[in-house]
Amino acid sequence: MAKKKKQKEAPADAFVNPIDQDKVAETPGLLPYAHHSGSAVIRPEDKGRIRGNAMTAMYDQTDRQMEQLRQQMETLARQAKNLHNRMQVSELIYQADIPFQPVIHHIYHLYERKKDGVHVLSMIAPEEWGSRAPFEYLATVRLLGDHTWEVLAGSADKA
Secondary structure (H helix, E strand, C coil): CCCCCCCCCCCCCCCCCCCCHHHCCCCHHHCCCCCCCCCCCCCCCCHHHHHHHHHHHHHHHHHHHHHHHHHHHHHHHHHHHHHHHHHHHHHHHHHCECCCCCCCCCEEEEEEECCCCCEEEECCCHHHCCCCCCEEEEEEEEECCCCCEEEEEECHHHC
């Protein structure tokens, strides 16, 4: 005789889900959409807008950094130009006729002798010569600690 398989019957008080098993998700939290009316609204992200905002922020930041670098380069270029000018003035003065020993941090005056064009460093200011100055005034300078000369007034460019 054939034996009949016995099916287990659910106890009477057990919960029976009335929804078809094909329509129930085992992991509803991983669904790309809300799975019931109380779920949070899930909207797809606009990746183009996110990428665009990130690119705008990146360009803004790099532009700011480039501007800082440009300002630093201008400062360095200005400092290099000033240093070069001090070197040129120093060369001009050290080639000039200096009838005394210059003292650091003292102010002197650079002139050009009218008759022969020789440069002269003097302690006498242009206004102290009176009406007949024997030299043409070029610049007022100060000897710095590194033995270069700082131009305080006038212009050594004429020299």
